[in-house]
Each structure stands twice: as structure tokens, then as C-alpha cells.
Amino acid sequence: MLSPGTAIAVPGFRIQGVSLLGSRRSSLPARAGVLAATAALLLAGTALPASATQITSIQSTSWSYIDSAQPKKSFADPAGDAPIGAKTDHGKKHVSKSYFTFDLSGLRGAKVLSAELSGKETAVADCSAPRGTELWVTAPVKKAPTWDDQPRELTKLAGPGSLDVCPSDYLDWDAGPVLQQAIDAGRTSLTMVLRLPDNQQYNPRFGRTYRPMLYVSMDKNQPPVTPTALKTGAHPCAETPLVRRGGAAMSATVSDPDDYSFEAEFAWWPVDHPDQRATGIDYVYGSGAYFDPDSQLADGVTYAWQVRAKDSLAASPWSETCRFTTDFTPPATAPTVTSTDYVYEVPGKGGIGIPGDFTLDAGGDTQVVGFQWQAGFTDSGYVAADRPGGTATVRYTPRDDGPMSMSANGLDAAGNYGPSGDYRFFVARNGPSMTCTPARAFLGETRQCVFGPHSTDGATEYLYKIDDEPEVTVPAGPDGTAAISVTPTDAAKSYRVSVRARMTNGNLSGDGGGQIDIDRGAPTVDVPADAMVGKPVVLTLHAVLPGSTSFTYDWDYGEPVTVPVGPDGTARVTVVPDRPYYHTVRVYSTTAAGLGSATNEESVMIGSDEPTITSTDFPECCEGGYETTPGTFTFSSSLPGVVSYTYSFFGAAPVTVPAGPDGTASVTLTPLSTDTQYLDVTSKSADGWVSAPGYYRFYPKSAAPPLTCDATGNLRPGQVVRCTLTPVQPGLASYGYRIRANETTPDVVVQPNADGTGTFEFTAPPTDTKIFLYVDAWSANAAGQRTETSYESYYVDPDAAASRVTRAV
Template sequence: MGSRRSSLPARTGVLAVTAALLLAGTALPASATEYTSIQSTSWSFIDSAQPEKSFVDPAGDAPIGAKVDHGKKHVSKSYFTFDLSGLRGAKVLSAELSGKETAVADCSAPRGTELWVTAPAKKAPTWNDQPRELTKLAGPGSLDVCPSDYLDWDAGPVLQQAIDAGRPSLTLVLRLPDSQQYNPRFGRTYRPLLYVSLEKNQPPTTPTALKTGTHACAETPLVRHGGAAMSATVSDPDDNSFTAEFAWWPVDHPDQRATGIDYVYGSGAYFDPDAQLADGVTYAWQVRAKDSLATSAWSETCRFTTDFTPPATAPVITSTDYVYEVPGKGGVGIPGDFTLDAGGDTAIVGFQWQAGYTDSGYVAADRPGGKATVRYTPRDDGPMSMSAYGLDAAGNHGPSGDYRFFVARNGPSMTCTPARAFLGETRQCTFAPHGTDGATAYVYQIDGGPEVTLPAGPDGTATITVTPTDATKSYRVSVRARMTNGNLSGPGGGQLDIDRGAPTVDVPADAMVGKPVVLTLHAVLPGSASFTYDWDYGEPATVPVGPDGTAQVTVVPDRPYYHTVQVYTTTAAGLVSATNEESVMVGSDAPSITSTDFPECCEGGYVTTPGTFTFSSALPGVVSYTYSYLGAAPVTVPAGPDGTASVTLTPLSTDTQYLDVTSKSADGWVSQPGYYRFYPKSAAPPLVCDATGNLRPGQLVHCTLTPVQPGLASYGYDITADGETGPDVEVRPGADGTGAFEFTAPATDTKIWLYVDAWSVNAAGQRTDTSYTSYYVDPNAAASRKTNAV
């Protein structure tokens, strides 16, 4: 037969490949087959020249046929054994056995090698005691090479026959046919190792470890909704992806059998039939595993009974130890009894309860529909509540009952002597139990530090010694008593009343930028030896405490308004007080600027109208002021004997006017600038013309100007036509102060824009801001004589 080498996987090693299929995220039954290979686990040969001897796993190659050695003929067969324990129950789809020739006596002689299955033998074969040869394998197929590195036989039928017979191993003999066996010309040797490459399937194992919810199969639990989930341990020797089929049925109606499928990955199978179960029915169930080629046996049968009806009654909760109306009863760490009553609802066999945020539990009723007692020890004081609901045998719970109660405060007291003391001074603090609760010990901590246990004295009290030394710490003492019942009480204690000795600071009311400010520091902490201060969070400086407990420091503010000084003291022993932080308001040394002609608050005089501006300063000894108007070069004016100066300024536009002023003192000190903003009124003369709308080319227009500017001397105007501005035209005012002029619209064949701007000028030649009007000169426009006021 021809070679079948391409029909099976590679032959080296023990190789397993399992096929699985996933479509659109849904698991489907796996292909179930596995490609694997096994190799012979032992070999031996027999020799006619030594008919009573066995040659088991010797070194060298496996001989078959005849050879002559030192004039003596040897005829041999070689035996190979395969372990089949890993193939128990398998179905073999195909199998190919292969071997390799290592030496051939005569390659011109036809190859006649045969492979036979032998009968099982209890001992190694000899020439005189050979196992019976049962079945000859088809083959070999070979390559056209000699010696051949690959000869193969179809091993599927004999392998399946051995597996079906339950044989743990399979032995084959490699030999030559009788017609060639004794002729040395046909002798050959083989590598002493044979391989079988096969495709096989083994059925999944019968499921084990069955559970209904959390209940083993041997139980018949009463289950509520969600409690009948069925699970089992399953496996498949060929794959970890297969299916588990669950079946369930009412015990009284096996004809109502239903099934459900779980797609298994690994070893756990699970199915919840809850939606298909009826209330009050006993069901049986079992499970089996399936791949696409084989199915395991059904598992053992389990049972459960459904109960989907919850209790209808809310428990009533009562307590004589803890009530809401008497806040003084009980306390943290003092247990009390709470009675839960099912009110005769026989469906209730127990209660699930909860108190506070963390405490809960289950307690069985003394009988169905009866009562139970919960002994509860509160963890917190104040108003609390307990809730409980009844549970039936299946775990269904009914409505909740609630109970409110009050837990009294029972933290130990703390009394300190002295009640208030400076930092660094020692005080004794005594703990005492609350009421009649008693105390055998106290557990306390300071500022959340490590807990310390302190035994109580015969009178139930205990005393600690505390010396606060760190001004930044709170020194809050939290303490609980270990009561005589062994439980801890509620919290007590409190914060130590400490004078942390923060120094005080005297700040002068007239502090001003650029002038020395003397701050007086006063020590508060007894024994203070030095002050450490900083100005505006700058570099700290240290000065000694004077005999009167004070020190003076001088700072020179470089800007006005708020500044900060921080100061603490240090004793000779190194004890540091708390830090005091004070705000220091520093006045600005900038000059004040006033004007009645042009007030800063609102619109002042007209454009081109001179105004007087007065400069003054709170600084003593001012000798001059330097001002800049509208960003022009600074101008300096001397101060009068009263320290003030006045200047006259004339605004020439309606724009916001900017005036900045500094002062200079006799000692050369130049102040911060003062700022003044003012807003002149428009002095533009109103412009009224007798034409409105569009103008015709050549149309004559008459215009009148009305005086506004104080000291008016003349008017002026110009005309811009089609983007070209004409010359300024002077207009003399009449006896009534008005001015009149006329103009002619340009002769044009196209439409253009025309603008008229007008102003007035005083005797000093100062021009006001402008009035204006505009026209559209249109050759197609109709004449208009309507007056237009602009």
C-alpha cells in the first residue's frame, strides 16, 4: 500500500490538539476528536541461536530475519509493547503505526517486513516460547528508498480491537515472512522504537459532585426561588469545551421530564431551572456530559422540593432593656435582650435581624410561628433601630418589622488639674466610670495615637499625667472604660484646655508705605526667651525678649494696604509657643488729586475749558509734586507752605483723561503714584443743514452752527467727497454767536458718499471735537428741502 504520512499529524513527541468552535460568541459542541501519538514503551527480540534466552530493552537496533555471525546463523523477531491505559473507552477514527529501517542486507531484495499483533504474554518471549501471532496489519507503505526512514502500517482496526477488549497494553511483532525469514539476504534492522499517530475520541466522564444550590445530592433540600441551581463536576479526556445536559422532572410525573444545556469550559457545569419550576413540587434531576461523538452515562439522581411562598407576617420586636422613651437605659457595651415574635405565622421558623450598620445575624424561632431572643450589645449611643424579617424553611423572607430604641451615653468622665494651663505645664487627668457601670481598666489614646490600656484602681478610677509641649497638636483625649462586664463603654474624654502662649502684636494705626513701622511684640508663654517673626511670609528673624516681656521690631512697607506679620516665642528650654498672625493695614503715600472743574466721579467741564487740579499729601514735608498728563513728559511743580500745589490743565478731546502724580519729601522720598481719571463734556457745535436724504449732483445745501464752546472765536468745517477731504474752511460767528455756510454737491455721474465735519475754535486756537453729517450723492435722487439736524 502507499504511504499515508500526510493523513496524520507529525510523529515526534506526544502531541495533543483539541478542536473547538466558537460562533458569534456562542459556544457550540466541540469537534471532540483529538490528534495524538503514542510510542512503544518497551521492546525485545528473540534469537534462534539462543532459543531459551529473552533480550529485553537491549542496546542497539531491533533485528528481524537472518544474519550469519562467525559462521553461525541467527534468525530474529522483534517485539514492541504499547501502553493503552490512556485510551480506555476511546473510539479510534484513524491510526498509523510507523518505524524506521536502520540497516538492510540487500536493498535489491524485495522488502517483505510484516507487523503482527500477538496474544498477551505473561513473560518475555524466547525463540522456543513465542506468543501467538494473531492479526497481521496492512502494510507497510514505503518510500522508494533503502533503508527507509519511514514505513507505516494501518493500525486503526487492531488498536480499536484491543481497546474494546479492555487490554491495558498491545504487543506487536516485527518479522519477515517465512519465505524470507531464514535467508540472510533479506535480513534487516530497525530503530527500536515504533510510533502510533492517531485521531481518536473518548467519551466525557460521568458527572460527579452533584449539588442543588449548596446542598449535596444526598440531601433533599427545600428551596426558594434561585435555590435550585444544579451543578456538577464534568470532564472530557479530549477537550475542555463540551456540553452538559441537565434533566429534571416532578417525582410524581416522570413524563414531564425537561432538559437544559450548559456549554462547559473547564470542569464545572451549571444550570438554573428556576423559571420552569412550580411551587410546592418535589423534583428529581440528573446530568450527563456530551461531545459531538460520544455521551457519558447519566449521573446519579438528586432531589429537591420547591417552596416559593414567603411568610406573610412581619415580626414584632420588643425589648425591656432598650426602649426609645427612656434614653437613660443601657449604654455602649451593655447587652440587652430583644424579643422577635412571629405572631403565630407557622411558616416562620427563624428570623434574620440587623441593628445599626454592621451588626446582623440569624436566630431560630423556638417553634414554627413562635419567638426568639436576640442578645445585642450596642456599639454606638443615641437613637438606633433594629429590623427583622421572618424566614421559612426554604429561606423565603417575609415583610420587615422595625423597632426604635435609644442607647444612653456611658463614656467615662475626665477631670484635669489644673483645668487650664500653659503649654509645657503638667496636669493630672483622672478617668472615672459612668454611673454604676464600673471599670476595671481604661483604653485611651491622644490625638489618634497608639492605644494605651491603664488599669483602674479599687475605686474604679485611673489617672494619667500629660505635659503638652507641641503647640500644633490638639491634645484630644479619647477614652473608653473596660466595664465590669468585660465590654468597652462608649467614648469619653475631651480636649485639654491649653493656653498655647501665642504672643500678641501692637500695630500703629498710622502705618504708611515707605515709612518705618514699629511693631511691639508681647510674650505670653512663661519663660519666653526670644521672638521669631516674619513680615509677609519672608525670611524669619529672631530677637530677644526684653525684661518687660516685649520687643520692638521695625519694618518698612514697600506697598500699601494689607500686610501680614507672624510671630512665636521660644523658651530657654526650647518650648515653642503657638504662632500669632496679625494683619497690618498700611496706608498709601500716594498724593490725593481733586478738581471742582473736572470731578473724578462724573462728567466735568467742556473740552478746551481749563480746569484747576490740586495735589495734596498725608506725608509731612512734601516739597514738590511731579505729574504726567495723558502720558506726556513729567512736569514738577513746587509745593506751597501748606504742602499742596495746583496746576491748570485743558482737555482737548472727550476721551478719558489720565493724570498720574507723585510727591517728593524733603528727605528725598518719592511716593507711590496717585491716579486721577476725568471725563470732559463735548463742546462740538450742533450742525443743522436744510437737506436730508440723498443729494442730487450740483444741489446747494445751507448749514447752521450753534455755539457751545466757552470763549468761541470762530467755526470751521471740511467736506470729504468720494474719499477726498477738502481744505478747512473758517466761518465767522454772527452777532448771536451762530455761524452759517453753504456747499454744493459735487457734479458726478456715479453715486458717491459725502461727509461734512464741523467744529469751533476759541481765542487760544483750541479746536473742539467735531459734529458731522453725511449724504449720498445720487444722480437719480429727487430734490429735497427738508431740514436735517445733526
């Protein structure tokens, strides 16, 4: 249950202090129903529609009662319940009224749309007696009343409504009119008296007591507050600023006691023409209102403006009036930028951390009163001119060396930017020098490195770091130098020294220093020139780092192996490559003191043992002999002692042939199609070693005989066609053909003519519909090996005219 004074907010709607006092029935059913339904919606989490009004609850802030038995005594805020009517105590009659005061100070200016006042009975003398409780507004009171000094009772409230129970836990009265009357009269408090009517007041049968607190639930609206904190851009209302385009944005702080979502209405007009008043609306969500009238403003005009807040039922008074003057015309002249401290010539002057003066000149353009400048990517600022159209000096300290530029724009009094002027200059490098002794040395050897200042810049200290280590500061000696000792021990680190000098002007110079020259002692590796896959290969490791006692190496990134360094500074290790071509060996050495050298990573070329395959009949590079034509293929190997070769041709079962005395072998193979042919070959040595396979691919030419027929296009059923085949296949012994239409005819053998050609005829089949007809033809040698197929195609059409045009295929 919500307690009085609790605030509930939903978007566009606020309810404060809705009091739910149990079961209730109102004599004002419509209003009470609205309040109860609203509260129920809130408790159920249901959103309410946007409204400018607020449902709120206030409770009495004080109470007192009077007693006829003690006519001159007031009873203010006592413990216990509030009595009304008569009661008898020890034979003595007491007649009472109870007074309740409400604080109205928070309702100043409010419009009360509806309100109900409620209270709770705690005891009733006789529930069979009719309830006659009355609630009256009294004249203002300055002190607690007594029986002899009662405030005048002015207005009786309609009611009460109640449940048909006794005592009633909820009685309500319509309080809207009396609340509005009090607010309109400017009253900050309202006192009401709870009493019985005169015809019941003195009869103990009608006596009652109430809970000593009354509640008012109301739906009210208060006008928004007059806006405050008015600004034109960043200028308070008291100023009349000169504004550029986009600089006249008007803002104010606004509030509405009932809502956080309302409107702010801005109005502006030329001071000389108040009849040209224009307005704009900002829909406020919160407390800040903003409107930019830029697109509706003219150049060179002084405007006045003000603002008020509005909800759907009321508006605040207009705010105070502010003013501004527009200036939308920027300067026309680009400033010139010059410097004698920093010039364009290379190698330039100055350096990082060395300030220089730059002169900005408006060239007499009196609109310019200052300059906005920028140098590099991060440095910028504003400087006023010594007079309108005059000059200004910027003292700038470069953060980078090399080529740079400074740009400047002239600004007028309104802040309008004129065109940009640019100046290019070069900043000399001024990092400290570094000299190390010895200039080059092995890992583990100490260097003395001396830092020296650049030119005449001087130095009081140096800040240096090695690689990404923390920066260290060392003081400079009387001569401006400083020395450090460095002992490189980590072969993986760069040992690059970055150093800056704290110059005598207190600024830091640019970076100096450099790379410490280190011989990291990576071992070298000797690899035999005849290294072969599958054969032991002896690698010779040579130590370079003085004092090395062991090598650690790995082959093809496998498990590291450590071997001792021999007296001659070398070690020999054996590996057996399991595949040809490129392998990797990595090796580093370690001294007795545990100092590790850099790692040398060598690429080792291992020769392949796969056989070499050659053929002049069917070369691998290009198209060779015809299909069905035998070709010779020769196998050879770089391995000694090869005794045989095993080959597989075009997916057939492997075949083994012996090697000749020269270690080679030749075979004759016949490709039977023009498909790419595959030949894989391995060799076998006398010791049983089987090589990796060699691969050979070749591409036979087609020997299909060209086919020409004396008809083209469409054929008529029954038409006879004569065809000729021309020989291509070496060793040709016969031709063959077949006809494919609705059915495929058997293969027909055609014997060659004396000139080697072959001829045959066929008849187009009978048909009542159009059909396709195909002629396939080929040749074969004495071994019966067929070539690929030549073909012709026709359309057999019962309606076609016969065609006898001969064409070549």
C-alpha cells in the same frame, strides 16, 4: 523538538505529545501531512481553529524480542536495539522478532479519527535488499513471549511508508483501524510485533535493527466525563431544597479529556410532567458549569434536573437526577421590633459595649420561620423564630452611640424576604470621664488626669491615647478610676486624650476623655498706629510663656531672626515695610530649657504713602465734564514735608509741579476724547523720598454736536441734502464735516449761526451702481480742539425715489 508526552494547548485546541522525528515521508501523505503541518503551526506560534479533537502521541511502554537460537528464553526490555529477521553469530543463525506494548487505558471511549505509528531503523544488513518490514497486532499477552511461545499475529498494518534512505530514520504505518478496534473491545493495552515476512525472515541479507521504541501519533476525540458534584444553589443533589426566586441555579463539575472549552446541557422538568422537559446550554471554559432556569420556573412546583457535557462530536451520559421545589411567594407581614433595654427616648439607655435584647415578632404569619436583621451599618444576622409565625430574640451590642435603628425582615423556609419592620432607639454616651489638675496650665507643666467610669458600668482598665500616639492600657484601681501624668511640651500638638473603659462586662465602652487645656504661651505683638510704608516701624514683642529667654520672629515669612528677651519680658525690633497695606509678623519664644511656645501670627497694617487725587470737574466715581473742557485736579499726601508732585496724564511725558505750603498742588488738564482717562501721580519729600504712585481714572462726556438732515434712507444721484448741527461743546467756535462715498471729500469748516447752530448742504455723487455714503460732523473750540464725531449714513441708488423726510439725530 517536542518530546513524546508533551502537551501543547492553544485556545479551543489541544495537542499533546506531537513528536517530530526529523525528516519524514509517509505512505499516508494526507494524514501525515496534517500532523506535520499542525506541529509546524504550533512551533511557529500560529493559532489553530477550535476543535473538539486532540492530536496526541503515545509511545510503547515496554518491548521484548525473541530469538530462534534460544527458543525458550524471553528478552524483556533489554539494552540495545530491537532485532528483526536473521543474523549469523559465530556460525550460528539467529532469527528474531521484536514486540512492543502500548498502554491504552487513557483512551477509553475514544474515537480515533486518524493515527500513524512510526519507528526508526538503526542498522540494515544490506541496503540493496528491498525493505519488507511488517507490523502486526498480536493477541493479548500476559508475559514476555519466547520463540516457542509466540502470541498469535492477528492483523497486519498497512505500510510502511518511508524516505528513500537506508537506514530510514522514519517508517510509518496506518494504525487508526487497529487502535479503534482495540479501544472498542475495551482493551487497556495493545501489543504489536515488528517482523520480516516469511520469505525474508530467515535470510541474513534482510536483517535489520530498530530503535527499541515505537510511537503513535493520532487525532482522536473522547467524550466528556459524566458531570459530578451537582448542586441546586448551595444544596447538594441528595437534598430536595425549597428555593426562592433566583435560588434554583444548577451547577456541576464537568470535564472533557480533549478540551477545556465545550458545552454543558442542563435539562429540567416538573416531576409530575416529564413531558415538559426543557433544556439550556452553558458554554463551559474550564471545569464549572452553571445555568439558572429561574425565568422558566413556576411557583409551588417540584422539579427534577440533570446535566450532561457535550463537545462537537460526542456527549457524556446524563448525570444523576436532582430535585428542588419552588416557593416564590414571600411572607406578607412586616415583623415588629421592640426592646426594653434600648428605647427611643433621649438620652437613652445602655451604651457602646452594653448588650441589649431586641424582640422580633412575626405577628402570627406562619410563613415566617426566621428573621434577617440589621443594625447600624455593619451588624446583621439571621435568627430562627421559636415557631412559624412566632418570635425571636436578638442580643445586640451597639458599636455607636446616638440615634440608631434596627430593621428586620421575615423569611420563609425558601428564604423569601417579607416586608421590613423598623425600630428606632437611642444609645447613651458612656465614655469615661477625665478630670485634670490643674485645669489649665502652661506648656511644660505636668498635669494629673484621672479617668472615671460612666455611671454604674464600672471599669477594670482604661485604654487611652494622646492624639495619634499608640494606645496605652492602664489598670483601674479598686474604685474603678485610674490616673496618668501628662506634661505637654510640643506647642504644635493638640494633646487630645481619647479613652475607653474596659467595663466589668468585658466589653469596651465608647470614647471619653477630651482636650487638655494648655496655655501655649504665644507672644503678643504691639504695632504703632502710624506705621507707614518706607519708614522704620518698631514692633514690641511681649513674652507670655514663663521662663522665656529669646524671641524668634520673621517678617513676611522671610528668614527667622532670634533676639533676647529683655528684663521686662519684651524686645523691640525694627522693620522697614517696602509696600503698603497688610504684612505678616510671626513670633514664638523659647525658654532656657529649650521649650518653644506656640507661634503668634499677626497681621500688620502699613499705611500707604501714595498721593490722593481729587477733582470736582471730573470725579472718579462717575461721568464728569465734556471732552475738550479743562478740569482742575488737586494732589495731596499724608506724608509730611512733601515738596513736589510728578504726574503723567494719559500716557504723556511726566510733569513735575511744586507743592504749596499746605503740601498740596493743583493742575488743569483737558481730556480730548471720551476714552477712559488715566492720571498717575507720585510725591517727593524734602528728604528725597519718592512715594508709591497714586492712580486716578475718570470718564469725560461726549460733546459731539447732534446732526439732523432732511433726507433719510436712499438717495438719488445728484440729490441735494440739507443738514443742521446743534451746539453742545462749551466754548464752541466752529463746526466741520466731510463726505465719504467712493472718495472722501476734504474737511469743510462751517461757521455757527447767530443761534449757535450750523448748517450745510451736500449733493449725492453721480453713480451707475448702488454705493454707501457717510456724513461725519464735529465741532471745535477756539483752541482748535475737536469733539468726537456725529454721523449719518445713506444708500445712493440710481433707481431710488427721492426722500425728503426729516428726522432728528
